[in-house]
Amino acid sequence: MKELLLGIDLGGSVTKVCLFDQKGREVAAVSAPADNTVPAPDRVERDAEALWQTVCGLIRRAIETSGVSADNIASVGLTGYGNGICLADENGLAVGPAIVSTDDRGRDIVAEMRANGQEEKIYALTHQRLWSAQTGTLLLWLYKNEPERVKKARWFLGIKDYIRMKLDGKAFCEITEASSTGLMNLQTKAFDPQLFALLGMEECFRLDPPILDCCESGGAVTEKAAALTGLAEGTPVGGAMFDVDASMLASGILDGDTLCMIAGTWSINEYLADAPPHGYGESTNSLSTAFLRDKFLIEESTPTSASNLDWFLNTLLKRDGQDPRDPALYEEVAKVLESTSAEDSSVIFIPYLYASATHPDAKGCFLNLSGYTSKAHLIRAVCEGVVFSSVFNVRRLEEGVKTFSLARLSGGLTRSKAWTQMMADALDIPVEVPDAAELASLGVCMAAGVGCGLWKDYEEAVKACVHVSGRYVPDPARSAALQKKYAAYVKAVKALDAFHESMEEER
Numbered sequence: 001m002k003e004l005l006l007g008i009d010l011g012g013s014v015t016k017v018c019l020f021d022q023k024g025r026e027v028a029a030v031s032a033p034a035d036n037t038v039p040a041p042d043r044v045e046r047d048a049e050a051l052w053q054t055v056c057g058l059i060r061r062a063i064e065t066s067g068v069s070a071d072n073i074a075s076v077g078l079t080g081y082g083n084g085i086c087l088a089d090e091n092g093l094a095v096g097p098a099i100v101s102t103d104d105r106g107r108d109i110v111a112e113m114r115a116n117g118q119e120e121k122i123y124a125l126t127h128q129r130l131w132s133a134q135t136g137t138l139l140l141w142l143y144k145n146e147p148e149r150v151k152k153a154r155w156f157l158g159i160k161d162y163i164r165m166k167l168d169g170k171a172f173c174e175i176t177e178a179s180s181t182g183l184m185n186l187q188t189k190a191f192d193p194q195l196f197a198l199l200g201m202e203e204c205f206r207l208d209p210p211i212l213d214c215c216e217s218g219g220a221v222t223e224k225a226a227a228l229t230g231l232a233e234g235t236p237v238g239g240a241m242f243d244v245d246a247s248m249l250a251s252g253i254l255d256g257d258t259l260c261m262i263a264g265t266w267s268i269n270e271y272l273a274d275a276p277p278h279g280y281g282e283s284t285n286s287l288s289t290a291f292l293r294d295k296f297l298i299e300e301s302t303p304t305s306a307s308n309l310d311w312f313l314n315t316l317l318k319r320d321g322q323d324p325r326d327p328a329l330y331e332e333v334a335k336v337l338e339s340t341s342a343e344d345s346s347v348i349f350i351p352y353l354y355a356s357a358t359h360p361d362a363k364g365c366f367l368n369l370s371g372y373t374s375k376a377h378l379i380r381a382v383c384e385g386v387v388f389s390s391v392f393n394v395r396r397l398e399e400g401v402k403t404f405s406l407a408r409l410s411g412g413l414t415r416s417k418a419w420t421q422m423m424a425d426a427l428d429i430p431v432e433v434p435d436a437a438e439l440a441s442l443g444v445c446m447a448a449g450v451g452c453g454l455w456k457d458y459e460e461a462v463k464a465c466v467h468v469s470g471r472y473v474p475d476p477a478r479s480a481a482l483q484k485k486y487a488a489y490v491k492a493v494k495a496l497d498a499f500h501e502s503m504e505e506e507r
Contacts, residue, residue, distance in 0.1 A: 002073060004027060004068060005020050005074055005075055005077065006073050006077070006445070006448075007019075007076075007078075007440075008059075008160070009440045009441045009444075010034075010055075010080030010081065010159050012034065012036075012081045013034050014033055014034060015031060015032050015034055015051065016029065016058070017029075017055070018062065019066050022454060022465075024250075024442055024465025024466060026436070028065040029062070030061045031058070034051070035050060035051075043099075044099070044100040045100060046097060046159075048086050048097065055163055055166075055229075056229045059229040059230060059231060070230055073235055074235075074448075075236040076221070076231070076448060077246075077447055078237070079242065079440045079443065080159050080242075080243060081159065082177060083101045083133050083177075084098065084101040084103065084158065085098070085135050085138040086158065087149065087156055088153065088155045088157055089152055089153060089154050092165050092166065095152045098162065099133070100159075103138070105141055106141050107132040109130075109144075114130070122182065122198050124280070125195055126179075126195065127276045129280075130182055135183065140201050155171040156208070158177045161240065166225060167231075169222045169224075170219040172209055173211050174212050174241055175213055175241075175289050175291075176242045177241075178191065180242070180286070183195050183196065183208070186276070189211070190211065191211070193205045212240070213293060214240060214291045215238065215451040218237065221234060238447075238451030239449070242288070243440040244262070244270055246440040246447070247262055247268075249291055250439040250440070250443035251410060251434045252434065252462045256271055256272045258404065258405070259394065259407040259408070261411075263305045263390060263413035263423075264412050266302065266303045266304075266305055267301060267303075267386070267389050268301040269301065269394050270299040270301075271402065273298050273402075278399075284300065285396065285399075291447065300394070300396045303354045304354070305390070305411070305413070306412040308353050308385065309386060311353050312378070313333070332379070333383065333419075336376045336379045337383060337418035337422065339376075344376075344377065345377035345380065346368045347380075347381040348366070348381060348485075348492045350492060351385040357393065358493055359497040359500045361500040361504070362496050362497060362500050366381065367495075384422070384482070404427075406431075407423075408434060410434055417472075424472040425474045425475055425478040432468045432470065432472075434466060434467070435468060435469035436466075446462070447461075449461055
């Protein structure tokens with residue numbers, strides 16, 4: 001019996017390949033940095049063929065590291081960052097570089113569509129606001145600026161679906177990716193020529209790929225791909241979804257009452273809904289069809305999470321010559337969180353070092369510094385600021401339509417028990433931590449397992465693969481103190497927004 005599942009995670013900065021057994025235990029995990037290029041200030045690209053070669057090498061390494069035969073791999077799943085675009089021709093070759101989801105070249109198109117009222121018409125069909133690196137926006141940019149490139153193309157694909165095509169020789173898009181492109185009608189669950197017309201690129205409708213469910217296998221590893229990767233020819237390629245969906249599945253969340261939180265570089269906060277909760281202009285939440293086809297995934301995410309603490313440690317705490325990954329740095333943080341409380345200091349940290357959750361020009365800052373402020377106060381303020389940013393996003397998700405009884409939290413923040421407890425106290429609900437390091441890879445392996453018949457459905461896959469390593473219950477006294485400080489954080493965010501608005505007026 002084939003016992004293993006292989007997951008490929010095509011992240012924005014790292015590419016990973018992992019092997020799991022049927023109990024969700026990691027057998028092997030290998031990774032390589034993504035070779036992104038920045039040819040202009042607003043552009044982020046990568047060589048799709050070079051990425052394929054990287055994936056081939058990682059698959060071979062994962063199989064070698066595991067010490068098992070490729071014949072024991074039951075199926076392959078793929079996940080990755082959402083949106084961006086990769087054009088491919090009839091022969092499965094990339095037409096120019098893939099555009100990454102951190103690209104910003106489409107911002108003028110978004111502004112134009114918003115100003116002329118087209119965005120609201122599009123929203124009526126997609127329930128999505130346009131954004132600069134959305135697939136539809138980028139396809140329109142290419143159509144306007146590089147028409148010859150578009151003429152050579154046969155398919156528009158997400159990056160994981162391009163790698164999927166290299167494995168099985170077939171072009172597909174899966175439902176979670178398709179629903180976020182700005183090109184799929186949410187009612188019909190199909191790419192809609194009306195949306196292409198609203199964007200002014202009717203002829204690009206010919207580029208749309210067939211849409212599969214997340215656990216649906218569209219093909220199997222070809223002879224050519226087998227020779228390059230070390231996989232067995234004929235291995236099903238049967239699981240694919242956005243990384244946020246995959247992480248939610250691997251967190252064991254199949255209902256709308258449990259909040260999924262990922263606190264790494266980004267603060268990702270999401271839940272499952274039966275219907276779109278908002279109309280045009282009513283919310284900042286993003287929406288897509290979930291891995292459960294009759295559900296929607298509602299998400300509020302910003303790059304305002306644990307990377308802010310990494311900056312603080314690397315810039316202000318580590319000594320000259322000290323390795324920024326030195327465990328002693330994180331041990332000092334843990335000691336501070338265990339020995340201090342929210343009442344010890346009024347210092348507020350806004351974790352906008354890499355991007356803002358509110359005003360587009362807002363940057364990170366400390367407020368309420370005084371001669372009394374100590375290093376411990378600053379450390380705690382940074383950790384509180386990261387937690388408060390997550391709470392801020394969760395409150396946006398709720399917006400009078402939702403409350404949560406439980407959260408499942410993953411990411412770098414969970415390496416600290418004290419920090420995880422702070423999240424439970426600040427949210428004032430229990431927080432559980434899944435016992436898996438590579439959630440996105442595990443999630444698509446679970447989908448691939450359902451697709452090839454290892455489990456009958458997602459519920460059975462969750463029972464087999466999802467394990468909770470810790471549960472944190474809020475303490476009433478700490479929760480009350482953090483709620484009070486969170487109120488000050490919200491006031492600080494509003495003050496920072498007002499500051500940048502005044503700076504805009506002066507310019």
